[in-house]
Amino acid sequence: MEARVLVIDHDKCTGCRRCELVCSVFHEGVSNPSKARIKVEKWEWEGLYIPMTCRQCVDAPCMNVCPVKAIERDDAQGKVSVDYDKCIVCRSCVAVCPFGAMNFNPAEKKVFKCDLCDGNPQCVRFCDMKAVDYIDSRKESTVRKRDAALKMAEAKKLGATTVYEG
Amino acid sequence: MALDRKLAVVDLTTGNIEIKPIPLDVRKKFLGGRGLAAYLLYKYVKPGCDPMGPENAVIFSAGPLGGTLASAGSRTDVMCKNPLTGLLGSGNMGGFFAPELRWAGFDHILVKGKADKPVYIWVHDGEVEIKDGKNVWGKTVTEAQWAVREELGDPDIKSAVCGPAAEKGVKYGNVMTGIKNANGRGGGGSVMGSKNLKMVAARGTMDIKIAHPMEALEFDKKYIEMITGAKVNQTMGTLGTPFIWGAANAWGGVRANNFQLNQLLYSDDIEPESLDEISNQTVGKYHMAACFGCQVHCRAKYRIPDRPLSQKLGMVGKYDEGPEYTSQNAFCGEPGCTKAETLLICNHLVNQYGVDNLEIGSLISWAMELYEKGILTSKDTGGIDLRFGNDEALIEMIHHICNRDTWLGDVLAEGGLAAAEKIGRDSLKYMIHVKGMNHLGSDERATPGLALNAAMASRGSDHLRSRPAIDLYHLPEQVLRRIYGSPVPYDGPLSPDQREYAGKAWMVFWQETCFMGVDCLGTCKYHTTFLGATLPNFEDWSKVLYYNTGLEMTPREMWDVAERCNLIERLFNIREGMKKDDPLKGEMLVDRYFDEPCRLGAPDVVGATLDRVKFEKMRAEFYQHKGCDEDGIPTPQTLSRLGLDTLDAEQPRL
Numbered sequence: 062m063e064a065r066v067l068v069i070d071h072d073k074c075t076g077c078r079r080c081e082l083v084c085s086v087f088h089e090g091v092s093n094p095s096k097a098r099i100k101v102e103k104w105e106w107e108g109l110y111i112p113m114t115c116r117q118c119v120d121a122p123c124m125n126v127c128p129v130k131a132i133e134r135d136d137a138q139g140k141v142s143v144d145y146d147k148c149i150v151c152r153s154c155v156a157v158c159p160f161g162a163m164n165f166n167p168a169e170k171k172v173f174k175c176d177l178c179d180g181n182p183q184c185v186r187f188c189d190m191k192a193v194d195y196i197d198s199r200k201e202s203t204v205r206k207r208d209a210a211l212k213m214a215e216a217k218k219l220g221a222t223t224v225y226e227g
Numbered sequence: 228m229a230l231d232r233k234l235a236v237v238d239l240t241t242g243n244i245e246i247k248p249i250p251l252d253v254r255k256k257f258l259g260g261r262g263l264a265a266y267l268l269y270k271y272v273k274p275g276c277d278p279m280g281p282e283n284a285v286i287f288s289a290g291p292l293g294g295t296l297a298s299a300g301s302r303t304d305v306m307c308k309n310p311l312t313g314l315l316g317s318g319n320m321g322g323f324f325a326p327e328l329r330w331a332g333f334d335h336i337l338v339k340g341k342a343d344k345p346v347y348i349w350v351h352d353g354e355v356e357i358k359d360g361k362n363v364w365g366k367t368v369t370e371a372q373w374a375v376r377e378e379l380g381d382p383d384i385k386s387a388v389c390g391p392a393a394e395k396g397v398k399y400g401n402v403m404t405g406i407k408n409a410n411g412r413g414g415g416g417s418v419m420g421s422k423n424l425k426m427v428a429a430r431g432t433m434d435i436k437i438a439h440p441m442e443a444l445e446f447d448k449k450y451i452e453m454i455t456g457a458k459v460n461q462t463m464g465t466l467g468t469p470f471i472w473g474a475a476n477a478w479g480g481v482r483a484n485n486f487q488l489n490q491l492l493y494s495d496d497i498e499p500e501s502l503d504e505i506s507n508q509t510v511g512k513y514h515m516a517a518c519f520g521c522q523v524h525c526r527a528k529y530r531i532p533d534r535p536l537s538q539k540l541g542m543v544g545k546y547d548e549g550p551e552y553t554s555q556n557a558f559c560g561e562p563g564c565t566k567a568e569t570l571l572i573c574n575h576l577v578n579q580y581g582v583d584n585l586e587i588g589s590l591i592s593w594a595m596e597l598y599e600k601g602i603l604t605s606k607d608t609g610g611i612d613l614r615f616g617n618d619e620a621l622i623e624m625i626h627h628i629c630n631r632d633t634w635l636g637d638v639l640a641e642g643g644l645a646a647a648e649k650i651g652r653d654s655l656k657y658m659i660h661v662k663g664m665n666h667l668g669s670d671e672r673a674t675p676g677l678a679l680n681a682a683m684a685s686r687g688s689d690h691l692r693s694r695p696a697i698d699l700y701h702l703p704e705q706v707l708r709r710i711y712g713s714p715v716p717y718d719g720p721l722s723p724d725q726r727e728y729a730g731k732a733w734m735v736f737w738q739e740t741c742f743m744g745v746d747c748l749g750t751c752k753y754h755t756t757f758l759g760a761t762l763p764n765f766e767d768w769s770k771v772l773y774y775n776t777g778l779e780m781t782p783r784e785m786w787d788v789a790e791r792c793n794l795i796e797r798l799f800n801i802r803e804g805m806k807k808d809d810p811l812k813g814e815m816l817v818d819r820y821f822d823e824p825c826r827l828g829a830p831d832v833v834g835a836t837l838d839r840v841k842f843e844k845m846r847a848e849f850y851q852h853k854g855c856d857e858d859g860i861p862t863p864q865t866l867s868r869l870g871l872d873t874l875d876a877e878q879p880r881l
Contacts, residue, residue: 075524077517078323082296086444091434092229092294093330105405106369107546108510108528183444189455189522190513 064139066198067175067182069112073192076101076110080184080193087183088173096166098175099184099193112193114184115162115175117141123154123163123174139198140177148172229295229435229776230254232334234267234881235355237348239422240281240340244355247881249334254778256870258785259334260290261304261317261746262792267337268306268315269795270879274802278310278414279396279421281341287328287387287402287427288335290749294326294435294519295775296447298454299751301325301519303387303404305415309686311398311586311642312663314800314812317686318401318415320387321518322408325749327385330431342423347375347386350429363425367391367579368403375428386428390581392629393420398642399586403578407526407548408518411583412664412686438777446774450767455522457759463525464515468552469499471758472560475552475669479828481560482668484615485589485596486659486819489670490827491560496567502550505532505567509544516548523753531575534568536618542572550574556668557588562595563615572622580629589665590639590646591624596657602650609633644811659819661688662805662812672825673835674698676731679845682816683735685796691752693739697760698725710756711737714765714782726831728841732848743789744768791869794853794861798874807846807859814846814859 081097089096099114117134118124121141124132131147132154134140143154150170154163163174175182177195185195236245249259257263264286276282285307292300303325309316328336332353345360362378363371368390376384385404393400393416400416401409410416419425437443454460462470475481476491483491495501506514509530517524531537531545550558550570558564558573577584591613597603598613605612609627611620627636638646644663647655659666664687671678676698677690684692697710707721711734720730738756741764745755748768756764763771765782772778772785780788807814821839825832847857854865866872 072511073513075513075515075517075522077519077521077524079520079522082294082520083444086296086437086440089434090440091436092296092326093432093434095330095432096434106373108406108514108516108548110516187448187451187522189451190524 063197063199064137065195066117066139066201067114067177067185068194068196068201069114070192070194071111073190074101074110074112075190075192076103079187080112083183083187087178096173098162098164098173113160113162115141116160117175117177122157122159126153126157128153138177138180141174142176143172143174145171229438230291230778232289232329233332234335234337235333235350236337236339237355237357238340239338239342239346239357239424242357244357246355249881253880254291255780255784256788257792258291258747258788260288260293260302260749261306261319262743262788263335263747264288264304264306264317265792265795265799267335267879268308269799269874271337271339272308276308278308278313278316278418281339281422283308283418283421284337284339285415285418285422285424286335286337289325289328290747291334291776291778292772293334293749294329295437296443296520297748297750297771297775298447298451299518299521299523299754300749301521302746302749302751303328303410304746304749305387305402305410305413307413307415307418308803309414310417310421311414312687312812314662314687314803314805315685315796316413316415316418317796318410318413319691319746320402320404320408320410321521321751322385322404323519324385324387324404324429326519327429327431329435330433331429332431332433336427338422338424340422345423345425347424347426347428349379350427352431352433360423360425363388365391365394368581369406369579371426372404375426379428381430384428384430386426388426388581389416389419389424390579392580392582393417395629395631395640396420397582397629397631397640399583401581401583403581406546407574407578409578409584411585412689416581437775439774443774446770450763450771451522453761453763453767454754457761459759460523460753463753463758464523466499466503467515467525467527467549469502469550469555471552472497472555473499476560479825479832480670480673481556482659482666482670483560484563485561485592485657486670486823487596488827489672489825489832491563491565494559494565496565497555497559497570501567502527502529505529505571508532518751521751525753529571531571532568536566537568537572540572540622542575545575547571547575547578549578553667554584554588557584558621560668561588561592562621564618564621565616566618569618569621573625576622576625576629580625582629585667586642586665587625587628588668589659590628590643591621593643593658593665594624594635594639597650597654600653600657602652602654603635608635656818659817661814661816664688670825672820672837673828673832674725675728675837675842675845676725676734678816678820678837678842679731679735679849680738682814682846683739683849685793685800692742693735694757695731695734695738696758697756698731698734700760701725702760706760710760714786726835728838728845732845733852736849736852739793740786740789741765743793744785747788747792748772787869791871794865794869794871795874797853797855797859797861798871801860816842
């Protein structure tokens with residue numbers, strides 16, 4: 062089976078931040094968004110909420126920058142993870158991640174990132190809107206295709222034409 | 228652990244800040260949130276003080292479930308002596324402030340004294356500071372929240388702010404957070420304004436330790452399903468609270484033209500589905516927003532639509548959230564206006580000014596009736612044609628009240644009773660109020676149980692203190708018995724007929740206890756027995772509290788806490804001069820409830836009035852259930868049963 066991926070449809074996000082909450086409780090036993098692996102970035106004055114987390118990149122900058130090869134990607138699971146036995150906590154991975162998805166916990170002197178909760182991501186489990194979902198990687202674009210097609214279909218109903226008549 | 232959050236007592240006169248732990252025995256007695264705030268208010272505020280003076284206190288409180296896994300642990304209670312009524316002032320808002328306050332290490336911030344210049348309070352990771360407020364003072368609700376984030380350089384700061392209306396001394400100023408989360412009805416914003424306090428800003432990265440994390444996660448999954456599985460919450464999650472307006476107006480249960488009618492006619496444009504369509508068009512298919520940790524997501528996002536009135540006023544495209552059912556009452560039913568753009572503009576204005584929507588809408592509608600009766604003339608209104616249904620007049624009056632820049636605006640800013648005194652003549656007769664607070668936009672003449680709630684609400688006329696809303700669902704008696712017979716036994720009458728008087732006093736008492744319970748915990752009323760009959764209450768709270776905080780309390784013990792805290796609120800009101808039959812400060816409805824029949828609506832509503840004798844009997848039963856004498860004063864036995872016999876004499880427990 063193709064590895065599943067975490068996909069985010071920010072349009073659906075209601076901004077409740079339950080994902081942050083269950084993430085920090087599941088991993089650390091505490092409610093504390095600063096220890097969550099997912100964070101909803103908000104522009105409240107526009108009603109815009111965008112959940113941000115690790116994209117488990119194939120050619121991951123965190124992995125590439127790591128001077129001690131402590132970060133590896135498991136292609137079968139579609140997961141990038143840190144080997145804490147090798148990690149020297151130089152925080153280079155935190156610095157290069159283009160999504161801010163690698164974090165640093167100053168109290169424990171550890172970097173941390175999304176580990177997909179061993180195949181049952183709690184953020185997905187608790188998101189009733191499925192703004193965060195865990196699906197076959199090939200499905201992400203099919204949903205987008207259909208949404209875009211629908212918009213075109215609606216535009217056509219309103220009189221738009223897809224044929225150039227000039 | 229989840230209970231290790233502290234109380235900070237901030238004296239703005241001296242600049243002194245005291246940080247105190249909350250002992251476990253205090254938790255067991257008052258839990259936290261609104262309940263513990265009531266205790267603090269009772270002990271820290273000097274009897275008879277001027278609510279706008281430095282002796283008053285304003286208390287910001289989160290509950291022990293705030294920021295935990297418990298569904299919707301988002302609520303912030305704000306308590307003070309209310310400048311509008313001179314009695315208890317208490318409001319409750321959702322949003323994200325309470326969890327942030329807890330991550331910053333605190334459950335309660337009690338502010339007393341008065342700063343000599345504008346300030347704000349900055350709470351972060353166990354520390355509390357008083358900061359210069361020059362960058363935030365004078366700003367609207369959203370501008371101020373943005374400004375403090377800029378000043379401190381952190382976009383994740385959450386603040387509880389007062390708006391420009393409160394700065395100008397309007398007596399019903401809200402505390403606000405986010406775009407529209409409003410802590411209304413309590414005058415907390417006005418008290419902040421009187422203290423030169425613009426906001427409490429919070430940011431925290433401290434752990435809230437969950438006592439039994441994996442059990443809490445699993446239990447919460449079930450708990451949330453119980454909440455989101457209820458049809459009423461699914462409806463709320465698509466249409467928001469306006470769905471209530473749709474049903475209530477169709478039935479004839481709203482105030483229209485102040486209190487002359489009980490249904491707003493030709494109101495298709497403000498039906499919930501119409502508002503939903505505006506959100507669809509201006510924001511998109513997914514346009515519902517949620518408070519912290521809540522999966523009901525009852526708050527719609529919208530932009531003010533492009534229509535002639537919004538164009539004329541330059542309001543097209545402005546972003547806001549809501550409107551709530553209460554705004555439909557305040558800006559449509561009561562003033563008799565039927566345009567959606569009026570509703571959405573007014574909602575935006577009150578959110579930016581930080582003023583209570585119900586109070587301002589009711590006061591303007593009252594003034595409209597006075598104008599109709601000739602008690603106010605166009606000379607008094609400054610030339611505004613203040614007739615019912617005049618949308619522009621309504622909007623203009625909101626500006627004038629919040630800016631206090633006309634005679635009438637200034638008079639109405641002082642609140643109904645003070646305004647009635649200034650306007651004189653028969654004006655008071657037309658005001659629909661309890662304890663000097665204007666009534667929300669529902670009409671309870673056909674529903675004695677709901678009417679009793681309005682008269683009894685500890686903060687003045689209100690639906691969120693004890694309304695037995697499920698009384699309208701005609702539930703079978705055995706279902707009612709199951710709900711209202713637990714966790715304390717009750718075998719008196721209970722009727723599925725909302726026109727009945729018998730048994731309603733118990734339902735109101737039970738709801739009062741339930742609502743105090745949920746306010747002590749710091750979760751939302753839509754997650755308990757309010758609008759849905761299947762939602763969790765005492766039994767499940769006991770579990771959710773244990774898994775999240777480790778505190779072991781039986782359902783009955785939680786009931787006792789709630790009963791105790793309600794009694795403290797009553798004792799506060801009595802201390803401040805509440806007497807049961809006082810038309811200005813009492814637990815009574817205005818004459819129009821008893822004298823003028825409903826003119827419109829369904830067959831079970833048309834012609835309805837309240838029966839004064841039966842109403843008073845119902846009130847007497849309510850006092851009995853509460854353990855009070857015939858004047859509504861708690862008996863010595865009740866005080867001793869609930870451990871309040873030493874309340875007056877004891878040193879504050881914290």
